[in-house]
Amino acid sequence: MHFDAFDRYHEKESFLHRLDPRVKVLVTVVFIISNALLPDGAWLAFGFAWLFVLVNNLLSKLGIGYTLKRSIIALPFALIAITVLFSIPGKPLTTFNFMMMDLTITDMGLLRFVSILIRSWLSVQMAILLVAVTRFPDLIHALEHLRIPAVLTTIIAFLYRYLFVLTDEVFRLLRAREARSAAVPGSRSGGGVVWRAKVAGNMAGQLFLRSYERSDRIYNAMVARGYAGHLYTLNPHEMRSADYYATALAIAIIFVTHLLGRF
Protein backbone atom coordinates (compact mmCIF):
# COMPACT_ATOMS: atom_id res chain seq x y z
CA MET A 1 0.00 0.00 0.00
CA HIS A 2 1.24 3.46 -0.82
CA PHE A 3 0.33 6.28 1.45
CA ASP A 4 0.34 9.47 -0.55
CA ALA A 5 -1.64 11.65 1.79
CA PHE A 6 1.28 14.05 2.17
CA ASP A 7 1.60 14.86 -1.48
CA ARG A 8 0.00 18.26 -1.88
CA TYR A 9 1.18 18.88 -5.40
CA HIS A 10 -1.57 19.39 -7.96
CA GLU A 11 -0.59 18.77 -11.55
CA LYS A 12 -1.89 21.59 -13.75
CA GLU A 13 -0.68 23.66 -16.66
CA SER A 14 -0.54 27.25 -15.44
CA PHE A 15 1.64 30.32 -15.20
CA LEU A 16 2.45 29.60 -11.56
CA HIS A 17 3.32 25.96 -12.24
CA ARG A 18 5.77 27.00 -14.96
CA LEU A 19 7.44 29.68 -12.84
CA ASP A 20 10.94 28.88 -11.56
CA PRO A 21 10.69 27.33 -8.07
CA ARG A 22 13.22 29.83 -6.70
CA VAL A 23 10.86 32.68 -7.58
CA LYS A 24 7.95 30.97 -5.87
CA VAL A 25 9.90 30.23 -2.69
CA LEU A 26 11.34 33.74 -2.55
CA VAL A 27 8.01 35.49 -3.12
CA THR A 28 6.26 33.27 -0.58
CA VAL A 29 8.89 33.94 2.08
CA VAL A 30 8.89 37.70 1.42
CA PHE A 31 5.08 37.70 1.55
CA ILE A 32 5.03 35.88 4.88
CA ILE A 33 7.68 38.15 6.41
CA SER A 34 5.96 41.30 5.19
CA ASN A 35 2.70 39.97 6.59
CA ALA A 36 4.20 39.20 9.97
CA LEU A 37 5.67 42.70 10.24
CA LEU A 38 2.43 44.55 9.42
CA PRO A 39 1.16 46.54 12.42
CA ASP A 40 -2.08 45.55 14.19
CA GLY A 41 -5.25 46.73 12.53
CA ALA A 42 -3.70 47.51 9.14
CA TRP A 43 -6.98 46.55 7.52
CA LEU A 44 -6.26 48.07 4.12
CA ALA A 45 -2.95 46.22 3.83
CA PHE A 46 -4.58 42.95 5.00
CA GLY A 47 -7.20 43.46 2.31
CA PHE A 48 -4.61 43.96 -0.40
CA ALA A 49 -2.59 40.97 0.79
CA TRP A 50 -5.71 38.85 0.57
CA LEU A 51 -6.33 40.18 -2.93
CA PHE A 52 -2.77 39.15 -3.79
CA VAL A 53 -3.48 35.61 -2.55
CA LEU A 54 -6.73 35.47 -4.53
CA VAL A 55 -5.04 36.64 -7.75
CA ASN A 56 -2.37 33.98 -7.30
CA ASN A 57 -5.10 31.40 -6.78
CA LEU A 58 -6.58 32.45 -10.11
CA LEU A 59 -3.17 32.36 -11.81
CA SER A 60 -2.62 28.81 -10.58
CA LYS A 61 -5.91 27.69 -12.21
CA LEU A 62 -6.71 25.74 -9.05
CA GLY A 63 -9.83 27.86 -8.47
CA ILE A 64 -10.25 31.07 -6.52
CA GLY A 65 -11.27 29.33 -3.30
CA TYR A 66 -8.58 26.64 -3.41
CA THR A 67 -6.38 27.90 -0.58
CA LEU A 68 -9.30 29.23 1.45
CA LYS A 69 -10.77 25.74 1.79
CA ARG A 70 -7.48 24.16 2.76
CA SER A 71 -6.42 26.91 5.17
CA ILE A 72 -9.09 25.86 7.70
CA ILE A 73 -6.77 23.09 8.96
CA ALA A 74 -4.40 25.73 10.32
CA LEU A 75 -7.10 27.48 12.31
CA PRO A 76 -6.74 25.50 15.58
CA PHE A 77 -3.07 26.51 15.78
CA ALA A 78 -4.05 30.18 15.74
CA LEU A 79 -5.97 29.58 18.99
CA ILE A 80 -2.61 29.51 20.78
CA ALA A 81 -2.77 33.29 20.48
CA ILE A 82 -6.02 33.44 22.45
CA THR A 83 -4.30 34.63 25.63
CA VAL A 84 -3.51 38.02 24.06
CA LEU A 85 -7.24 38.73 24.34
CA PHE A 86 -6.84 39.15 28.09
CA SER A 87 -3.22 40.09 28.53
CA ILE A 88 -2.94 43.40 26.68
CA PRO A 89 -3.89 46.45 28.71
CA GLY A 90 -6.68 48.59 27.22
CA LYS A 91 -10.34 49.53 27.56
CA PRO A 92 -12.29 46.60 29.06
CA LEU A 93 -15.00 45.25 26.77
CA THR A 94 -16.43 42.38 28.75
CA THR A 95 -15.53 40.22 31.76
CA PHE A 96 -16.37 36.60 32.32
CA ASN A 97 -15.56 33.95 34.85
CA PHE A 98 -13.51 30.98 33.72
CA MET A 99 -12.37 28.35 36.23
CA MET A 100 -12.65 30.77 39.14
CA MET A 101 -10.64 33.45 37.30
CA ASP A 102 -12.05 36.73 36.16
CA LEU A 103 -10.94 37.25 32.56
CA THR A 104 -11.33 40.67 30.97
CA ILE A 105 -11.24 41.13 27.25
CA THR A 106 -9.78 44.50 26.30
CA ASP A 107 -10.22 46.38 23.02
CA MET A 108 -6.46 46.35 22.36
CA GLY A 109 -6.34 42.65 23.07
CA LEU A 110 -9.18 41.97 20.67
CA LEU A 111 -7.49 44.08 17.98
CA ARG A 112 -4.22 42.19 18.32
CA PHE A 113 -5.94 38.78 18.40
CA VAL A 114 -7.87 39.45 15.21
CA SER A 115 -4.73 40.81 13.52
CA ILE A 116 -2.73 37.73 14.45
CA LEU A 117 -5.54 35.52 13.18
CA ILE A 118 -5.64 37.30 9.82
CA ARG A 119 -1.85 37.35 9.45
CA SER A 120 -1.40 33.64 10.09
CA TRP A 121 -4.39 32.79 7.93
CA LEU A 122 -2.95 34.76 4.96
CA SER A 123 0.52 33.27 5.43
CA VAL A 124 -0.82 29.72 5.61
CA GLN A 125 -2.76 30.23 2.38
CA MET A 126 0.36 31.39 0.58
CA ALA A 127 2.35 28.40 1.83
CA ILE A 128 -0.45 26.03 0.78
CA LEU A 129 -0.40 27.55 -2.68
CA LEU A 130 3.38 27.20 -2.89
CA VAL A 131 3.37 23.44 -2.29
CA ALA A 132 0.34 22.99 -4.53
CA VAL A 133 2.06 24.47 -7.59
CA THR A 134 5.64 23.26 -6.99
CA ARG A 135 6.83 19.66 -7.12
CA PHE A 136 8.64 18.78 -3.91
CA PRO A 137 12.02 17.95 -5.48
CA ASP A 138 11.90 21.34 -7.22
CA LEU A 139 11.26 23.00 -3.87
CA ILE A 140 14.39 21.37 -2.48
CA HIS A 141 16.37 22.53 -5.51
CA ALA A 142 15.08 26.04 -5.00
CA LEU A 143 16.25 25.98 -1.38
CA GLU A 144 19.67 24.77 -2.52
CA HIS A 145 19.90 27.66 -4.96
CA LEU A 146 18.90 30.15 -2.31
CA ARG A 147 22.01 29.04 -0.38
CA ILE A 148 20.21 27.11 2.36
CA PRO A 149 22.94 24.87 3.92
CA ALA A 150 23.23 21.48 2.18
CA VAL A 151 22.77 19.65 5.48
CA LEU A 152 19.29 21.11 5.89
CA THR A 153 18.16 20.53 2.31
CA THR A 154 19.50 16.97 2.45
CA ILE A 155 17.57 16.27 5.65
CA ILE A 156 14.40 17.64 4.06
CA ALA A 157 14.95 15.55 0.93
CA PHE A 158 15.41 12.36 2.95
CA LEU A 159 12.45 13.21 5.14
CA TYR A 160 10.30 13.53 2.05
CA ARG A 161 11.60 10.32 0.48
CA TYR A 162 11.20 8.17 3.60
CA LEU A 163 8.08 9.68 5.10
CA PHE A 164 6.13 7.40 2.77
CA VAL A 165 8.21 4.34 3.57
CA LEU A 166 7.84 5.01 7.29
CA THR A 167 4.10 5.51 7.03
CA ASP A 168 3.83 2.22 5.18
CA GLU A 169 5.88 0.66 7.98
CA VAL A 170 3.53 2.08 10.62
CA PHE A 171 0.49 0.77 8.78
CA ARG A 172 2.07 -2.67 8.47
CA LEU A 173 2.69 -2.71 12.22
CA LEU A 174 -0.86 -1.58 12.95
CA ARG A 175 -2.30 -4.15 10.58
CA ALA A 176 -0.23 -6.90 12.17
CA ARG A 177 -1.64 -5.95 15.57
CA GLU A 178 -5.18 -5.73 14.22
CA ALA A 179 -4.92 -9.15 12.62
CA ARG A 180 -4.09 -10.74 15.94
CA SER A 181 -6.45 -8.71 18.10
CA ALA A 182 -8.93 -11.54 18.46
CA ALA A 183 -11.43 -12.33 21.20
CA VAL A 184 -12.74 -15.57 22.62
CA PRO A 185 -16.56 -15.58 22.53
CA GLY A 186 -17.91 -14.48 25.88
CA SER A 187 -14.78 -12.74 27.13
CA ARG A 188 -13.82 -9.13 26.74
CA SER A 189 -11.18 -8.42 24.15
CA GLY A 190 -8.31 -6.02 24.53
CA GLY A 191 -6.58 -6.74 27.84
CA GLY A 192 -5.77 -4.14 30.46
CA VAL A 193 -4.81 -0.57 29.78
CA VAL A 194 -1.25 -1.10 31.06
CA TRP A 195 -0.79 -4.12 28.84
CA ARG A 196 -2.10 -2.26 25.81
CA ALA A 197 0.18 0.68 26.56
CA LYS A 198 3.09 -1.74 26.72
CA VAL A 199 2.19 -3.15 23.31
CA ALA A 200 1.99 0.34 21.83
CA GLY A 201 5.35 1.18 23.40
CA ASN A 202 6.90 -1.92 21.90
CA MET A 203 5.52 -0.95 18.52
CA ALA A 204 7.07 2.51 18.76
CA GLY A 205 10.37 0.86 19.70
CA GLN A 206 10.06 -1.52 16.75
CA LEU A 207 9.47 1.40 14.42
CA PHE A 208 12.54 3.16 15.73
CA LEU A 209 14.72 0.05 15.36
CA ARG A 210 13.48 -0.63 11.86
CA SER A 211 14.10 2.98 10.83
CA TYR A 212 17.53 2.89 12.41
CA GLU A 213 18.51 -0.27 10.59
CA ARG A 214 17.06 1.07 7.38
CA SER A 215 19.16 4.22 7.71
CA ASP A 216 22.20 1.97 7.97
CA ARG A 217 21.28 0.17 4.77
CA ILE A 218 20.59 3.43 2.95
CA TYR A 219 23.95 4.78 4.02
CA ASN A 220 25.58 1.61 2.67
CA ALA A 221 23.73 2.04 -0.61
CA MET A 222 25.00 5.62 -0.82
CA VAL A 223 28.57 4.67 0.03
CA ALA A 224 28.47 1.88 -2.55
CA ARG A 225 27.81 4.48 -5.20
CA GLY A 226 30.63 6.76 -4.22
CA TYR A 227 29.14 8.95 -1.47
CA ALA A 228 31.90 10.43 0.67
CA GLY A 229 30.16 13.04 2.77
CA HIS A 230 29.08 15.53 0.15
CA LEU A 231 25.94 15.44 -1.97
CA TYR A 232 26.07 16.56 -5.58
CA THR A 233 22.99 17.38 -7.59
CA LEU A 234 22.36 18.47 -11.13
CA ASN A 235 19.80 21.10 -11.41
CA PRO A 236 17.67 21.49 -14.45
CA HIS A 237 16.34 24.93 -13.54
CA GLU A 238 17.20 28.10 -15.35
CA MET A 239 15.70 31.53 -14.72
CA ARG A 240 13.97 32.94 -17.80
CA SER A 241 13.17 36.61 -18.30
CA ALA A 242 9.53 35.94 -17.35
CA ASP A 243 10.78 34.65 -13.99
CA TYR A 244 12.69 37.87 -13.32
CA TYR A 245 9.71 40.04 -14.30
CA ALA A 246 7.38 38.01 -12.10
CA THR A 247 9.74 38.30 -9.11
CA ALA A 248 10.10 42.05 -9.55
CA LEU A 249 6.36 42.58 -9.93
CA ALA A 250 5.41 40.37 -6.98
CA ILE A 251 7.99 41.94 -4.64
CA ALA A 252 6.87 45.42 -5.70
CA ILE A 253 3.22 44.58 -4.95
CA ILE A 254 4.14 43.15 -1.56
CA PHE A 255 6.27 46.23 -0.81
CA VAL A 256 3.47 48.67 -1.70
CA THR A 257 1.02 46.62 0.37
CA HIS A 258 3.40 46.80 3.29
CA LEU A 259 3.76 50.58 2.93
CA LEU A 260 -0.04 50.89 2.87
CA GLY A 261 -0.15 49.14 6.23
CA ARG A 262 2.60 51.31 7.72
CA PHE A 263 1.19 54.76 6.91
Add this chain to the structure above:
Amino acid sequence: MPVTHITQQFPQHECSGDVLAVNDLHFSYPDGHSALNGVSLKLCGGDKVALVGPNGAGKSTLMLHLNGILGGKGEVEVAGMHLTRDNLPAIRAMVGLVFQSPDDQLFSPTVFEDVAFGPLHMGLPEAEVRTRVDAALEAVRMTAYRDRLSHHLSVGEKKRIAIATVLSMNPSLLVLDEPSAGLDPRARRTLINLLRDLPITMLVSTHDMAMVRELFPRTIVMDEGRVVADGLTMDILENETLLNAHGLEKP
Protein backbone atom coordinates in the same frame (compact mmCIF):
# COMPACT_ATOMS: atom_id res chain seq x y z
CA MET B 1 23.34 -31.01 13.78
CA PRO B 2 26.54 -29.55 12.33
CA VAL B 3 26.90 -29.70 8.59
CA THR B 4 30.10 -31.28 7.31
CA HIS B 5 31.70 -29.23 4.61
CA ILE B 6 33.62 -30.84 1.84
CA THR B 7 34.27 -28.38 -0.94
CA GLN B 8 33.13 -30.14 -4.05
CA GLN B 9 35.04 -29.70 -7.25
CA PHE B 10 33.25 -29.63 -10.55
CA PRO B 11 34.95 -29.26 -13.91
CA GLN B 12 34.89 -25.71 -15.20
CA HIS B 13 36.82 -23.40 -17.46
CA GLU B 14 40.12 -21.94 -16.35
CA CYS B 15 39.75 -18.57 -14.69
CA SER B 16 42.55 -16.48 -13.28
CA GLY B 17 40.19 -14.00 -11.62
CA ASP B 18 40.75 -11.00 -13.84
CA VAL B 19 37.53 -9.27 -12.72
CA LEU B 20 37.29 -10.40 -9.11
CA ALA B 21 39.49 -12.52 -6.90
CA VAL B 22 38.60 -13.17 -3.27
CA ASN B 23 41.08 -15.11 -1.22
CA ASP B 24 40.49 -16.60 2.23
CA LEU B 25 38.09 -13.92 3.45
CA HIS B 26 37.05 -14.00 7.12
CA PHE B 27 34.55 -11.70 8.79
CA SER B 28 32.76 -11.53 12.14
CA TYR B 29 30.01 -9.10 13.01
CA PRO B 30 30.54 -6.83 16.02
CA ASP B 31 28.27 -9.06 18.11
CA GLY B 32 30.72 -11.93 17.63
CA HIS B 33 28.66 -13.87 15.11
CA SER B 34 31.10 -15.06 12.45
CA ALA B 35 29.61 -14.71 8.98
CA LEU B 36 32.50 -15.58 6.65
CA ASN B 37 34.95 -18.38 7.41
CA GLY B 38 37.50 -18.31 4.63
CA VAL B 39 35.73 -17.58 1.36
CA SER B 40 37.68 -17.83 -1.89
CA LEU B 41 36.34 -17.31 -5.39
CA LYS B 42 37.34 -15.96 -8.78
CA LEU B 43 35.32 -14.29 -11.49
CA CYS B 44 36.40 -13.65 -15.06
CA GLY B 45 35.15 -11.23 -17.70
CA GLY B 46 31.75 -12.24 -19.06
CA ASP B 47 30.98 -14.69 -16.23
CA LYS B 48 27.37 -14.78 -15.06
CA VAL B 49 27.46 -16.49 -11.72
CA ALA B 50 24.68 -17.41 -9.30
CA LEU B 51 25.40 -17.36 -5.57
CA VAL B 52 23.03 -19.69 -3.75
CA GLY B 53 22.72 -20.97 -0.22
CA PRO B 54 20.34 -20.90 2.74
CA ASN B 55 19.50 -17.73 4.67
CA GLY B 56 22.38 -16.74 6.91
CA ALA B 57 24.97 -18.47 4.71
CA GLY B 58 26.91 -15.22 4.37
CA LYS B 59 25.92 -14.31 0.81
CA SER B 60 24.95 -10.71 1.60
CA THR B 61 27.94 -10.26 3.90
CA LEU B 62 30.24 -11.42 1.11
CA MET B 63 28.63 -8.97 -1.30
CA LEU B 64 29.16 -6.06 1.10
CA HIS B 65 32.88 -6.90 1.04
CA LEU B 66 33.16 -6.66 -2.72
CA ASN B 67 33.25 -2.88 -2.74
CA GLY B 68 34.60 -2.30 0.68
CA ILE B 69 31.52 -1.50 2.74
CA LEU B 70 32.58 -4.21 5.18
CA GLY B 71 36.24 -4.98 5.65
CA GLY B 72 37.12 -8.44 6.89
CA LYS B 73 40.41 -10.31 7.08
CA GLY B 74 41.62 -11.64 3.75
CA GLU B 75 42.16 -10.40 0.24
CA VAL B 76 39.73 -8.85 -2.21
CA GLU B 77 41.06 -7.94 -5.63
CA VAL B 78 38.99 -6.14 -8.23
CA ALA B 79 40.42 -6.03 -11.77
CA GLY B 80 43.85 -6.80 -10.37
CA MET B 81 43.66 -3.99 -7.79
CA HIS B 82 44.03 -4.97 -4.19
CA LEU B 83 41.23 -3.33 -2.19
CA THR B 84 42.64 -0.68 0.14
CA ARG B 85 41.39 2.56 1.62
CA ASP B 86 43.03 4.62 -1.09
CA ASN B 87 41.50 2.93 -4.12
CA LEU B 88 38.05 2.49 -2.58
CA PRO B 89 36.47 5.19 -4.82
CA ALA B 90 37.95 3.56 -7.93
CA ILE B 91 36.73 0.13 -6.85
CA ARG B 92 33.27 1.41 -6.02
CA ALA B 93 33.05 2.77 -9.56
CA MET B 94 33.87 -0.71 -10.89
CA VAL B 95 31.65 -2.85 -8.66
CA GLY B 96 27.98 -1.98 -8.99
CA LEU B 97 26.22 -3.26 -5.87
CA VAL B 98 22.42 -3.45 -5.86
CA PHE B 99 20.80 -4.04 -2.50
CA GLN B 100 17.90 -6.35 -1.86
CA SER B 101 15.32 -3.74 -0.88
CA PRO B 102 14.88 -1.14 -3.63
CA ASP B 103 13.58 1.27 -1.00
CA ASP B 104 17.08 1.32 0.48
CA GLN B 105 18.69 1.63 -2.93
CA LEU B 106 16.53 4.49 -4.18
CA PHE B 107 16.99 7.35 -1.75
CA SER B 108 16.54 10.40 -3.97
CA PRO B 109 13.19 12.08 -4.58
CA THR B 110 13.16 11.47 -8.34
CA VAL B 111 14.29 8.61 -10.56
CA PHE B 112 16.61 10.90 -12.51
CA GLU B 113 18.44 12.09 -9.41
CA ASP B 114 18.90 8.55 -8.18
CA VAL B 115 20.39 7.30 -11.43
CA ALA B 116 22.58 10.42 -11.63
CA PHE B 117 23.86 9.98 -8.06
CA GLY B 118 26.71 7.55 -8.91
CA PRO B 119 28.07 9.38 -11.97
CA LEU B 120 27.87 12.73 -10.15
CA HIS B 121 29.90 11.39 -7.27
CA MET B 122 32.48 10.08 -9.72
CA GLY B 123 33.01 13.73 -10.65
CA LEU B 124 31.86 13.44 -14.25
CA PRO B 125 30.87 16.56 -16.21
CA GLU B 126 27.16 17.35 -16.47
CA ALA B 127 26.75 16.41 -20.15
CA GLU B 128 28.37 13.02 -19.52
CA VAL B 129 26.12 12.43 -16.48
CA ARG B 130 23.02 13.10 -18.57
CA THR B 131 24.18 10.77 -21.35
CA ARG B 132 24.86 8.01 -18.85
CA VAL B 133 21.54 8.42 -17.07
CA ASP B 134 19.70 8.20 -20.38
CA ALA B 135 21.73 5.15 -21.43
CA ALA B 136 21.16 3.38 -18.10
CA LEU B 137 17.39 4.03 -18.15
CA GLU B 138 17.32 2.86 -21.76
CA ALA B 139 19.13 -0.36 -20.78
CA VAL B 140 16.46 -1.23 -18.19
CA ARG B 141 13.72 0.11 -20.52
CA MET B 142 12.54 2.74 -18.05
CA THR B 143 13.22 5.93 -20.05
CA ALA B 144 9.63 7.11 -19.57
CA TYR B 145 10.11 7.07 -15.77
CA ARG B 146 12.91 9.65 -15.78
CA ASP B 147 11.05 12.34 -13.84
CA ARG B 148 8.82 10.11 -11.73
CA LEU B 149 8.95 10.08 -7.94
CA SER B 150 10.59 6.91 -6.61
CA HIS B 151 7.96 6.21 -3.96
CA HIS B 152 5.17 6.07 -6.55
CA LEU B 153 6.68 3.11 -8.42
CA SER B 154 5.79 -0.57 -8.12
CA VAL B 155 8.31 -3.03 -6.69
CA GLY B 156 9.23 -4.38 -10.13
CA GLU B 157 9.78 -0.87 -11.47
CA LYS B 158 11.84 0.03 -8.41
CA LYS B 159 14.05 -3.02 -8.94
CA ARG B 160 14.76 -2.07 -12.51
CA ILE B 161 15.53 1.53 -11.54
CA ALA B 162 17.79 0.20 -8.77
CA ILE B 163 19.79 -1.70 -11.41
CA ALA B 164 19.94 1.45 -13.56
CA THR B 165 21.42 3.39 -10.62
CA VAL B 166 24.57 1.27 -10.83
CA LEU B 167 24.57 0.74 -14.61
CA SER B 168 25.03 4.50 -14.96
CA MET B 169 28.43 4.09 -13.32
CA ASN B 170 29.53 1.70 -16.11
CA PRO B 171 30.64 -1.01 -13.67
CA SER B 172 32.80 -3.93 -14.78
CA LEU B 173 31.07 -6.20 -12.25
CA LEU B 174 27.41 -6.16 -11.29
CA VAL B 175 26.56 -7.57 -7.86
CA LEU B 176 22.86 -8.15 -7.19
CA ASP B 177 21.34 -9.28 -3.90
CA GLU B 178 18.20 -11.35 -4.49
CA PRO B 179 16.91 -9.38 -7.48
CA SER B 180 13.86 -11.56 -8.13
CA ALA B 181 12.58 -11.71 -4.54
CA GLY B 182 9.06 -10.35 -4.13
CA LEU B 183 8.32 -9.94 -7.82
CA ASP B 184 5.21 -11.15 -9.59
CA PRO B 185 5.77 -13.56 -12.52
CA ARG B 186 5.65 -10.86 -15.16
CA ALA B 187 8.06 -8.53 -13.36
CA ARG B 188 10.32 -11.53 -12.71
CA ARG B 189 10.27 -12.44 -16.41
CA THR B 190 11.14 -8.85 -17.39
CA LEU B 191 14.02 -8.89 -14.92
CA ILE B 192 15.38 -12.21 -16.19
CA ASN B 193 15.32 -10.97 -19.78
CA LEU B 194 17.03 -7.78 -18.65
CA LEU B 195 19.81 -9.65 -16.83
CA ARG B 196 20.31 -11.95 -19.81
CA ASP B 197 20.72 -9.03 -22.20
CA LEU B 198 23.16 -7.05 -20.03
CA PRO B 199 26.67 -7.67 -21.34
CA ILE B 200 28.33 -7.35 -17.93
CA THR B 201 30.04 -9.78 -15.59
CA MET B 202 27.62 -10.45 -12.76
CA LEU B 203 27.38 -12.18 -9.42
CA VAL B 204 23.79 -12.68 -8.32
CA SER B 205 22.67 -14.05 -4.97
CA THR B 206 19.27 -15.70 -5.14
CA HIS B 207 16.90 -18.40 -3.89
CA ASP B 208 15.21 -18.57 -7.26
CA MET B 209 16.62 -21.88 -8.54
CA ALA B 210 14.55 -21.77 -11.71
CA MET B 211 16.18 -18.48 -12.58
CA VAL B 212 19.60 -19.95 -11.78
CA ARG B 213 19.07 -22.78 -14.23
CA GLU B 214 17.83 -20.46 -16.91
CA LEU B 215 20.32 -17.64 -16.63
CA PHE B 216 23.61 -18.60 -15.04
CA PRO B 217 26.09 -21.07 -16.53
CA ARG B 218 28.05 -21.15 -13.27
CA THR B 219 26.84 -21.53 -9.67
CA ILE B 220 28.56 -21.04 -6.35
CA VAL B 221 26.95 -22.65 -3.28
CA MET B 222 27.63 -21.09 0.12
CA ASP B 223 26.75 -22.37 3.57
CA GLU B 224 27.86 -21.28 7.04
CA GLY B 225 30.29 -18.71 5.70
CA ARG B 226 32.07 -21.04 3.28
CA VAL B 227 31.99 -21.83 -0.41
CA VAL B 228 30.85 -25.46 -0.46
CA ALA B 229 30.58 -25.94 -4.21
CA ASP B 230 31.62 -23.99 -7.28
CA GLY B 231 31.01 -25.19 -10.81
CA LEU B 232 28.74 -25.55 -13.78
CA THR B 233 25.12 -24.99 -12.91
CA MET B 234 23.93 -28.10 -14.77
CA ASP B 235 26.28 -30.28 -12.70
CA ILE B 236 25.35 -28.71 -9.38
CA LEU B 237 21.61 -28.82 -9.99
CA GLU B 238 21.87 -32.54 -10.80
CA ASN B 239 23.62 -33.26 -7.49
CA GLU B 240 20.64 -33.68 -5.19
CA THR B 241 22.72 -34.84 -2.21
CA LEU B 242 24.59 -31.55 -2.33
CA LEU B 243 21.43 -29.48 -2.73
CA ASN B 244 19.64 -31.25 0.12
CA ALA B 245 22.64 -30.93 2.44
CA HIS B 246 22.49 -27.15 2.09
CA GLY B 247 18.77 -26.57 2.22
CA LEU B 248 18.30 -26.08 -1.51
CA GLU B 249 15.89 -27.64 -3.92
CA LYS B 250 16.23 -28.82 -7.45
CA PRO B 251 13.96 -26.62 -9.62
